[in-house]
Amino acid sequence: MSDSRIAVDAMGGDYAPKEIVAGTVEAARALKGVARLFLVGDEAVIRRELSGLGKIPGLIEIRHASEVVAMNESPAAAIRRKKDSSISRAVELVKGGEADAVFSAGSTGAAVAASQLKLRTLEGVDRSAIACVMPTPVKPFVLLDAGATTDCTPKILAQFAVMGSVYSREIVGRNDPSVGLLSVGTEDSKGNETTKETFKLLEKSELHFVGNVEGHDLFEGKVDVVVCDGFVGNVVLKTSESVAHAIGRWLKEEFTRNPIRMFGAMFLKSAMNSIKKKSDPSMYGGAPLLGVNGICVIGHGVSNAKAVFNGIRVASESVAHRLNHLIVEQIKKLGNCS
Amino acid sequence: MSDSRIAVDAMGGDYAPKEIVAGTVEAARALKGVARLFLVGDEAVIRRELSGLGKIPGLIEIRHASEVVAMNESPAAAIRRKKDSSISRAVELVKGGEADAVFSAGSTGAAVAASQLKLRTLEGVDRSAIACVMPTPVKPFVLLDAGATTDCTPKILAQFAVMGSVYSREIVGRNDPSVGLLSVGTEDSKGNETTKETFKLLEKSELHFVGNVEGHDLFEGKVDVVVCDGFVGNVVLKTSESVAHAIGRWLKEEFTRNPIRMFGAMFLKSAMNSIKKKSDPSMYGGAPLLGVNGICVIGHGVSNAKAVFNGIRVASESVAHRLNHLIVEQIKKLGNCS
Numbered sequence: 049m050s051d052s053r054i055a056v057d058a059m060g061g062d063y064a065p066k067e068i069v070a071g072t073v074e075a076a077r078a079l080k081g082v083a084r085l086f087l088v089g090d091e092a093v094i095r096r097e098l099s100g101l102g103k104i105p106g107l108i109e110i111r112h113a114s115e116v117v118a119m120n121e122s123p124a125a126a127i128r129r130k131k132d133s134s135i136s137r138a139v140e141l142v143k144g145g146e147a148d149a150v151f152s153a154g155s156t157g158a159a160v161a162a163s164q165l166k167l168r169t170l171e172g173v174d175r176s177a178i179a180c181v182m183p184t185p186v187k188p189f190v191l192l193d194a195g196a197t198t199d200c201t202p203k204i205l206a207q208f209a210v211m212g213s214v215y216s217r218e219i220v221g222r223n224d225p226s227v228g229l230l231s232v233g234t235e236d237s238k239g240n241e242t243t244k245e246t247f248k249l250l251e252k253s254e255l256h257f258v259g260n261v262e263g264h265d266l267f268e269g270k271v272d273v274v275v276c277d278g279f280v281g282n283v284v285l286k287t288s289e290s291v292a293h294a295i296g297r298w299l300k301e302e303f304t305r306n307p308i309r310m311f312g313a314m315f316l317k318s319a320m321n322s323i324k325k326k327s328d329p330s331m332y333g334g335a336p337l338l339g340v341n342g343i344c345v346i347g348h349g350v351s352n353a354k355a356v357f358n359g360i361r362v363a364s365e366s367v368a369h370r371l372n373h374l375i376v377e378q379i380k381k382l383g384n385c386s
Numbered sequence: 387m388s389d390s391r392i393a394v395d396a397m398g399g400d401y402a403p404k405e406i407v408a409g410t411v412e413a414a415r416a417l418k419g420v421a422r423l424f425l426v427g428d429e430a431v432i433r434r435e436l437s438g439l440g441k442i443p444g445l446i447e448i449r450h451a452s453e454v455v456a457m458n459e460s461p462a463a464a465i466r467r468k469k470d471s472s473i474s475r476a477v478e479l480v481k482g483g484e485a486d487a488v489f490s491a492g493s494t495g496a497a498v499a500a501s502q503l504k505l506r507t508l509e510g511v512d513r514s515a516i517a518c519v520m521p522t523p524v525k526p527f528v529l530l531d532a533g534a535t536t537d538c539t540p541k542i543l544a545q546f547a548v549m550g551s552v553y554s555r556e557i558v559g560r561n562d563p564s565v566g567l568l569s570v571g572t573e574d575s576k577g578n579e580t581t582k583e584t585f586k587l588l589e590k591s592e593l594h595f596v597g598n599v600e601g602h603d604l605f606e607g608k609v610d611v612v613v614c615d616g617f618v619g620n621v622v623l624k625t626s627e628s629v630a631h632a633i634g635r636w637l638k639e640e641f642t643r644n645p646i647r648m649f650g651a652m653f654l655k656s657a658m659n660s661i662k663k664k665s666d667p668s669m670y671g672g673a674p675l676l677g678v679n680g681i682c683v684i685g686h687g688v689s690n691a692k693a694v695f696n697g698i699r700v701a702s703e704s705v706a707h708r709l710n711h712l713i714v715e716q717i718k719k720l721g722n723c724s
Contacts, residue, residue: 315650
């Protein structure tokens with residue numbers, strides 16, 4: 049059956065293990081189509097967390113791992129050195145065939161390094177990419193790569209377009225997702241050397257390629273998938289968060305500047321909460337690392353139980369939709385076109 | 387003496403020629419240190435605009451140009467084809483020595499192309515860069531390159547760091563400006579191949595180099611100068627505007643959703659206006675194209691008279707501070723270090 053088995057890195061994330069364990073138990077109780085959930089990490093610690101959560105569903109299983117990769121460690125080195133880290137062991141469950149997917153809210157770099165090293169890439173895929181679902185006032189879009197592969201050739205970027213398109217259709221639910229290439233102007237002559245070559249590859253592909261998109265277009269909800277290299281994508285992701293944070297700070301400063309404004313702001317608390325909710329990436333359940341031979345979903349460091357639940361849901365749906373099988377098929381078609 | 391002579395592209399910008407002419411007249415009346423202001427464009431049209439503005443200071447002079455480069459034209463091609471365009475003629479006044487600086491709020495690409503083609507780069511400078519002053523809740527920073535040079539070598543990026551540093555000190559008024567290299571992590575091992583090499587060059591330079599900065603840090607006001615290639619910088623600039631626009635839309639939607647919220651929002655109008663003002667890039671008077679042999683300041687397409695006034699002010703200050711002379715000196719020092 050397509051019932052999924054998911055390995056959860058119980059020790060990764062700012063609120064680990066508490067929120068991770070809570071979210072996993074919630075997923076075990078509420079999610080359909082999940083056959084097994086592994087909690088990977090310090091067994092004693094995990095047992096303690098579980099003990100406060102009532103009757104634990106039988107599909108939860110603990111797998112002991114004695115080490116943790118910290119957020120400030122160099123990811124690749126830590127993965128090599130800490131053989132018994134929770135993220136390494138979780139990924140190895142996928143590699144060994146005991147699990148179909150891994151979820152971690154720990155160090156993104158460590159999850160990427162472990163997956164790239166242990167799972168390797170899918171057939172025909174050269175490099176992996178982190179796909180982030182970004183909220184906009186119109187509709188969310190998939191941004192990839194958000195940081196897995198900083199130096200990309202046109203061929204690699206074209207593969208990202210294929211993977212993002214499959215993800216948008218299968219998991220975000222877009223029919224015939226439109227794909228844009230992030231550049232500095234909409235004409236095909238605009239961009240750097242790499243994007244200009246990528247433009248030609250995408251034009252020839254079977255994707256619903258709409259051409260270049262600019263930074264201006266991103267949050268207008270114009271396209272379903274935005275393709276760029278991992279350097280640019282990471283900068284876009286973090287710059288967006290930085291701008292939102294700066295505006296939040298400005299709003300707070302100004303709204304509390306005098307009693308009249310504070311009075312007015314009282315009536316807008318629900319409005320502010322509503323915006324916070326709509327622009328909250330945690331509802332999309334983390335970002336998958338696409339292109340590796342196994343499903344890997346990476347949660348935000350600040351993931352709470354709800355975010356963990358959604359991350360497990362996305363991992364489970366990716367398994368059910370046979371995401372990697374579809375990616376391999378579509379990548380083959382791309383190869384035929386170029 | 388160092389009194390500056392500035393050529394203004396009267397026909398460039400969404401509100402040209404009206405706002406351009408008005409801002410230029412204002413500058414002629416109020417700015418110290420300006421010896422001459424050329425209004426370059428259709429003479430009859432400029433005369434008509436001037437006729438409604440009272441007594442015109444004698445330092446304003448009209449120079450006729452029969453053509454205009456439109457916003458949607460391919461910049462380089464338009465500059466080659468339209469020999470008598472206002473931007474071409476304005477830049478030629480600098481080239482010919484009649485003016486020290488040019489200001490345009492028209493097509494950025496056209497201003498860049500005309501300057502690069504006609505003025506060439508300064509001694510020792512390989513490529514030019516657009517320097518944007520970006521507002522943050524803490525203090526503004528200079529972002530460069532915002533779009534003039536999409537493909538950059540480490541050497542070119544190091545030169546951008548030098549030029550941005552000089553600009554920050556002389557025009558933004560920072561003592562010993564701190565310089566950050568935009569990357570995907572703060573450790574020196576993070577980045578793409580180009581930024582890793584650039585890091586080494588900047589470490590050896592005499593600049594106040596603080597290492598890599600991430601997208602997260604940008605609007606925290608951590609550094610005075612942020613260096614990146616023109617592709618990344620353009621994406622950062624436009625993404626920031628896009629995020630701000632999206633949040634504005636969310637706020638408007640939520641604040642007008644019901645009468646209670648509309649009541650509360652009444653008390654916050656001045657707060658919203660204050661934020662708009664603080665985050666308004668037009669107060670910084672446009673972005674200089676650094677590295678060309680002459681001063682070129684590019685205004686936002688939506689420049690009003692105030693923005694034009696500020697752009698002319700920045701151009702005039704750049705001349706008074708002998709910006710290009712200082713850039714050439716500092717670039718020489720960089721050459722000695724690498």
